[in-house]
Amino acid sequence: SQQGEEDPQALSIQEGENATMNCSYKTSINNLQWYRQNSGRGLVHLILIRSNEREKHSGRLRVTLDTSKKSSSLLITASRAADTASYFCATVATSGTYKYIFGTGTRLKVLA
């Protein structure tokens, strides 16, 4: 299975601290995305990184990709209470039908 796994499964930090989440996957990928899901809601796309990119920034988000280790990390800097959510990575394989396979998610709680 290509499904990724995020770690940690749960993370609790104070407002203003940085939060780092990691994602590992199993097969060669075309691109990797990170999504956020607030409790009881749908998923919101955060950032996409291509397989030939190593790092990408978007506001307070920083994503890295290491294809040799088949892993990615999402860093949220200066976290806010509103960042409390579950975060998922999703990958598209280089072969087969093109669909995103989601990881198991990291549940982030930012304490005010």
Place this chain on the structure above:
Amino acid sequence: NAGVMQNPRHLVRRRGQEARLRCSPMKGHSHVYWYRQLPEEGLKFMVYLQKENIIDESGMPKERFSAEFPKEGPSILRIQQVVRGDSAAYFCASSPSPPGQSINYGYTFGSGTRLTVV
């Protein structure tokens, strides 16, 4: 410019009944994907459809579940003879092209249908 619309938002069915979940993709999107999410878990791929075609149904249970995306109208995920284990949130996503072919595109997700089987 409405996003992906799913309805109903909440659906309660008794065991043995049928559940029909609808998904209207974003305007201009012809690729639809259905995912299931159990409480406190990630999203599990179910089926990928393009207009009038099932592209990949490798995640669909072999029995009771079916999906379609007709030329006109929304995509439908149908669950026949529901059981308690079918209780979950079902999410639909759409894209203008397969994400692997046009790698700038991600998915746009709907808000989901929460199915409760009693």
